[in-house]
Amino acid sequence: MSKPLRHFIDKIKPAFDEGGRFAALQSTFEAFETFAYTPNTVTKHGSHIRDAIDMKRAMIIVVIALIPALLFGMWNIGYQHYTAYVLPVDTGTTDFFWQCFGFGLLRMLPMIAVSYIVGLTIEFAFAQIRHHEVNEGYLVTGLLIPMIMPPTVPLWQLALAVAFAVVVGKEVFGGTGMNFMNPALLARAFLFFAYPSHMSGDKVWTAAKAWGTDAVTGATPLAELKANAVNIQSMQYSLGDLFWGIMPGSCCETSTAAILVGAILLLVTGIASWRIMAGVVLGGGAIALLFNLIGLNSYMQVPFYYHYLLGGFMFGAVFMATDPVTAPQTNPGRWIYALLTGALAILLRVVNPAYPEGMMLSILLMNCFAPLIDHCVIAVNIKKRSRRATNKQ
Amino acid sequence: MNNKNLKYITLPWRDNNPITVQVLGICSCLAVTAQLKPAVFMAVSVTAVTVLSNLIISLLRNTIPPRIRIIVQLVVVSTLVVLVDQVLKAYFFDVSKQLSVFVGLIITNCIVMGRLEAFAMHNPPLPSVCDGLGNGLGYSFILILLGFTRELLGNGTLWGYPVTERLHDIGYENNGLMLMPPMALILIGLLIWIINSRKA
8 A cells, every 4th residue: 555655745845855846845745745655764863862753653643642622622513503403312322423423524524624724734834835845734723723713703704814823823934833822722712702692602503504603502511600600509500511522612622531532642742741641630720729719709719620621721722822833841840830820820810800711811811821931940950050069169 | 405405304214214214204104004084184183293303493592501402402393293283173173083192203203303303403404404304295295105005905994095996806805814904014124125125
């Protein structure tokens, strides 16, 4: 199977080399070649130690880690639609399961397609103009963007957000690895501020039809908490529902269970930093406990473990805050960054009357501070070591 | 008018634009460009102030003691700004209310002080007027461009008249981010990017 492909690639390769007929498309060719095969380039001088894993392999593991959440999200979109729209339904049957899944698939596939087509077109165009290699970062970003959007987002707005995130969030700074903000979250933030009526409120979370942007009214648990000051235990969602993710919300952020499966894969392979995940969870939990102590209103009294299950907290902690490019590079820096991210997310949720969810904004804010945190950690370390050196003399 | 003076007028339009090249006057540029109308009035006001202050300072340039020149420049600029403010209040009250403090803040606009320090203090009146006019127009050009883009995309109107009504029927929507100052900064950034890459 793979031999003819290798043979074909080798055959067309000269056309893309310098002076060849398609020399202008060199980086496009290079992207597909290294996508299919690990490049056989070897280090010629300097350090000869190379990690067996390169960026393409790392990125594909993140994509695999996202799949449980993605599949669950597809089912949940359908489930929310059918339970809100065509009651009563026999929710127990296998047929119903596939019906839900099919409905969600129909909603998600166009979103994913739009995200990849628009994003990759821009990435390839920039790589071509700058004579760079095409970077793989967008493989993950392109999947994350539809996963954190409401299921009813209009496709042209999605395309606009993707273009904004890739151009302003990434390419102006020099492409993958140079951006200081998470591009997927930037896409969401763009829509959140540009078209608020499609990104918040209670009319965007449950799709009314397989196509189009019509929606059924149905608040997310977070919005309900904020608006009605209800006691969380008395809401229609049980702790189990929230853990498995059977609630309205952004496409694939609802299921803590599915996200944890991805988290385990990321931790076992060492792609994501366990310090960041742990820090976000601890920071969020600590501030939630603090609010429990104050307990002025019903929102402040929400137990901390509910906060983990609501909204995009877990999704952000596992897939967004851990982005190796926009998070700090030093281990103490990671702790500081993660604790503050978690704490800020819960703080925004509970205290800010305007936004029911705070994860997106808190991660973006801490992304801005990541270089400063790193700088301070390194400065402290230098000071410590120089003091140690001078004391010994 | 000779070629050199003409150049003082045209140079700040692109190659030495006060906003995209010198990166001055950004504050007012973010604040007043959410709509086209205030942007145009702001552009005219700043141009008037730069031209007149350049002329006055250039006439006085040999009598101003160097040690107190900034204060003298400030007095001239403030006088002109107060005049502009009064004119706006008298004849265009609604715009004046919209622009609010930003008319007064023309005093602190770096473009005005920058031209006085860099040009009017060392050049005769006619070139100084040309330089002031050029920089004012360069500033105006960017301001009006931003005002046009932001009002059209953010509000769907131009000069207050609706333009994109038909598009709304087929699902188009106004982009709320365009009305926020951060987007103006991003737009200026993109503009600088385009200009720089064309120069390169």
